[in-house]
Amino acid sequence: MFTKNSTGLSHTPIALAVIAALSSPIVMAKTADVEQVTPEYEKMEVIVVNADFSNISLDKMPSSVTVIDAQQLEDEGSQHFEDVLNSIANFNWSGGSSRPKYFQIRGVGEQEQYQGAPNSSVGFVVDDIDLSGLGMVSSMYDMQQVEVLRGPQGTQYGANALAGLIYLKSNDPTDTFEHGVKVSVGDDDLRTFSGFSSGPLNDSGKLLYRVSVEQHNQNGYRDNLYLNSDDTNQRDELSARAKLRWYATDDLQIDLTLLHANFDNGYDAWTLDNNSSNTLTDQPGIDAQETTGAGLKFIYTGAKGFDLTSLTSIAQTDHHHAYDGDWANPDYWASKECTEYDDDYNVTGSEPCVYDYTWDKEGDRQTLTQEFRLSSKDAGRIFAGSTDWLVGVYMMNLNEDNDLYSEYNTWPDEVLKSSYEATNYAVFAQLDSQLGHDYLLSTGLRFERRDSEYRDSNNDNFDPSENMWGGHIALSKAINNNHNAYARIARGYKAGGFNMTLPTELANKKEFDTEILYNYEIGIKSTWLDGQIDSTLAIFFMDREDQQVSASLQDPDNPQRFILFTENAGSSQNYGAELDAKWYLTENIEFYGSVGWLETEYGQYEYSDKYGSVVDLSGRELAHSPQFTYSAGMTYVADSGWFANINASGKSDFYYSDSNESTSDAYTIYNARLGYETATWSAYLWGRNLFDKEYGVRGFYFGNEPDLDWADKQYIRYGDPRQLGITLDYKFM
Template identity: 25%
Template sequence: MKPNTLSRRAAMLLAGVALPISAPAFAQSVDGSAANEYADRGEALDTVVVTAMRREENLAKVPASITALNGITLEKLDIDTTEDLSQYTPSLHIYAEAVGSEKYTIRGIGRTSEDLSADPGVALFLNDVYIPRQAAANLAFFDIERVEVLRGPQGSLYGKNATAGAINVISRQPTEEFSGYGEISYGSYDRITGKGAISGPLVEEKLYARVAFLTDDRDGLYKNLTTGETANDINTRAARAILKFTPTDQFTATLIGDWAKSKQNGVLKSIISDVPGLEYIFFTNNPVTGLPRPGVTPPTQETDLRTARSGINGRQGIETYGGSLNMTYAANGFDIVSITGVRTEESYNQEDNGRAQEITSYNTTAEDTWSGSQEIRLVSTASNEPGDENRFSWTLGVYAFHEEGSRETAIYRNIAPFSGIADFKQSINTDALAVFAEAKYRLLDRVGLTAGVRYTTEEKELQVDAIATRIPGIPAGGPITPFIDADYVAKDSKRWNRVTPRVVLDVYLADDAMMYASVSKGFKSGGFQGTPPAPPLNDFSPEDVMNYELGFKGAMFDSRVQLSGAIFYSDYKNLQLQTFDVNGAPTTATASARSKGIEVEISALLSPGFTVNAGASFVDPEYKDYIAQQPGFSDPAHTFDRSGERIGGVPRYNLFLRADYRHSLGGAGDLVFSGSVVAVDDVVTEFNTLWANEYAKGDIRVSWESPDSNWVVSGWVKNVTDTTYYRGGGPVSKYETDKIRLGLINDPRTFGASVRRSF
């Protein structure tokens, strides 16, 4: 199978558009007030305000590598989830094998194992509240104010589990005047989406409210040739309510509650092969003799990649609840901020692993977790940008976190010697406490120094309850069945402590041109190998990273062009990797690694109403020291030295180009034309066999807006060229030789229309 790909010449052309980092003309920069005046007249790009550094700041003046997308941009690009976000964010890569199986990487790092005690390396926050479980991470985007993606370790202000970076999603807040909107859209595969919000004052100048909702339904894209049913549908419901209380000018309290539920009638995966007729022999051959099992037909790739054969359709879903209370008191020269958060997540997954019709092999997994967090910050309010009288700003804080939950997996197979029934349950209990401080001092009017540090202590306790039976043994050195004759309880706990500093030097070359250099450290929690066969539980060390970065931000041509870029080098120790133990069960290994690369983003207002945005990243992650074990084998003969090789699961380059053009129809409103192109490099497995080919795809949207902007009617086409590519998936049978894999194909070309009414 060879998906549509981007030619090397086209890739270089797109890179040339996205990488004009040598452009001069900084002498024409303007100050912030002038830039805002130009923006109000439609002659300059808007100023973007972010809270990435735990205070409100102009994005162009934050010495860090950050991408920020506002709610309007998210809607124009049809970004519905955090997975969609990766296509328009340099160095961010997200893929989802199913509901609740999202994997995040930034700069090539961040994926985690399936152990309940293993944490992600990309920290996700919703309204400043940490979401610890990746199963709850693929948020449905609706009624969003903006999304901020911070690249590189965020150890001082964001804390643990942000070794690769952090994503902060901020909801739209209640408005002082009554307003709202409603939108409905219909598209291919009977996709019907409805969303809306209503906002306004409940008590004049004292109490405000906002309520938003989302419904999203779509038929399945896959066909199960065994059962005749469809799979991979969409069924999502979500709602959010916000109350904002302002009894005085000094005090504000914001209470947020959210709920979301998604389910699918199973996730059916494709068998994808680069060699015609190659058989997928996972479970279909005898692991001792290597010979085919009598009466069992190994499956091969289907003619239609969105069809597959599975004995069951399976079912998957997730339901989340969350709440937060954000209180701010404006004292004399500083703010006191308190953020209290609670998150719950319940998910389930049932999937057929056998793939051959004669084999019954399926897993059923259920996860249930609860977490609570409390953060208190003191934040100085005086600005200390160039030209300000004040030269010093600071942030102090304390953070506490608790999580408890469980994941239970039941496995059934009818294939000797893997036959049997297994059930094992992991239970987690985590407590973390941190104190942090960061200060910025302007050494000279155009030279600033930022220094921050965070101390974190964390304790984890994991218990595993296992019940399993199987047909007796397999010879030593051969593949081992995951079904171990055992009824046992294993329990262990461990505490880790870390200090994570950050130092940044920024230098302004002009009013709107800045360079910065930074050194930062991050860490990701350690954990335990929570899969069978038997006690005791083996722990794995925390992941540590030192990051070195040079960056640039600037505005040119009266703020009609904004440019940012960074080069980085990250050095990892005890990089946590998902691999498989001698029983074929997912587990966590550690390695030393490094990642280096470059990121560039540019926005340009070419003429009133015509805006172009482009971005690119080139990431080169590599193992420095890593001896990998082939899944299903226990002997040294089946280990491989991967030192010096590319880290799997990550594309080296990611390019995007998008454009928006607004054409006035006079008294009849405006026409808005939007288009985007994305190009992504190929991806290899951990064992350097081809995982997914490079690809390019484009989307277009045309909208009509009424003169008062209260009505918007849009038509859109996604994946215009009907490009086919591999999104990610499960294991292959022989990592070092086979060119066959099991996983998901992207959505085909789809189209639809929407109507939006605002008031």
């Protein structure tokens, strides 16, 4: 876990490897060309941000970034990205799926996507394969680090990163053999089996491989009392990765990445009485996703003045989401009395309720991306050797076919087959200039063209095309060896779009405009106490123009049906701050934590509810935007091998939706992991949500009970309850 160095502090093995890599001339040229002064301390760890094209170190990157490295993932026993995300300041997710796939950064992001064309505010990339909007297939096994970049990434990632970017980087092949297996068991019938193997494929050491596989199963914390089943909300998740690295010549490195994930999960999470344990559905839902992807990267370093990177990725995803919309069963509804009305809506009596509703959507998505980048070397710097440069071109083609079918009391309700294709072309450039006196100016610009085509069985046809641009300008200053300050302005964009299957009274909402976001940010990245404490602080202000708002209306004449659409609100502003810190108290004890503060509000925005009444949200907080997010943890590793980690995370309350006033409760959850570690094997006892806190991750406020005359009511989906388990881990060379 921790190893002693000459300063009496400690390094993780991964940190040592990264420090060695950063000592190379190529990487040192990319960080900063300030005068090299031997510090009085040795940094605890240097982390490279892989999502940034310059591979800059975290402490020099002029923007707000959280990196959770392999050591923290291992210390906390993280199995899925869901176990990690509460550690990230000003980050939230919407629990409308079996695993997180809809994210919000600084209050910006989607809460769901039941229909329409894919259009994400938060990018999601796994080993350079773009899975934006498909975030649920994100196992943490054999993961090198998780990176979350806050604010628009308009220069390097464009339209899919208006709010920011999530980048998952798995471990690379090694030039020596290493292998491992891991087994976890726990309550809720949890069983997780994992293994990896890495090493050279030939004697020359120029062809390396790494493969990892994980199968995760558990029942899903729900007992279906009607079906007498405990696994209708199950998680059945297979994740596999394979990497090949070929040093084809001294100047050419070729990386091939393959991934396959098959998440065949149930979705039985909602109840009429907000019971977090027992459900009553007769047709439990499905939340399945099967993704197969590949990435091919060429890095050529043979040119005198620049390096060339070519990155190709493809991904095929089949996804299936279905749910029992009445959240009960025929016997339950037959035991209830529903009011009878005549044609003039006069009460005529009552009779046993009949209510049966199911919703089912299957989708097929293919994406293809190609990017070429040229980045300068020492000999290629411009403006008297003061400026590094990077230029690139990008193309993405996305195709998605969807088949939606819902049924109300045995009759088809919504039936929609749709086909969507979008092609994006972009050019981008970035300059990083040394201005003297340890000032570094970074400027970037991206132009992007998007052409799209939508067709569906209801004869909605759209062919929107648009030109967009984004970029950034950032000035950083190395104040001294301990502090690096920066100021940054970034412009991001999210493509406009269209709404389908709208009633006549909403015909003026068929299309909506591009959203623009300006992010103003200042920050400082510091070390304290001779390198024992690392901290990053960012303060930001975000100005959103033509904010895209997802709205929903329950049809009063057909209460089982919702009208879903996106429209533009007026401008809105978000502001706040993030603080991340690590404190290596001794060679055996490490503390770490984060705090996020977020203030959000709508600009001018009004909408009509299902009865036609105008609701004014102007000045109200945005949905899924808690004012405070926080986390803290401690890891202790004894010289004898005993290990302990305790961590906690929480959020203040937040609105569940943009279409109503229902809110969550504030919560804090606690986790712990105790064990014994040797050089080859480890054993741990662990617990998550130790005090069995009941906390909401998604909420609705609408009418779903005919015996109550469809009166609006609060419904909540809760997060995972307490779970205890044991993990055995064995590694060998």
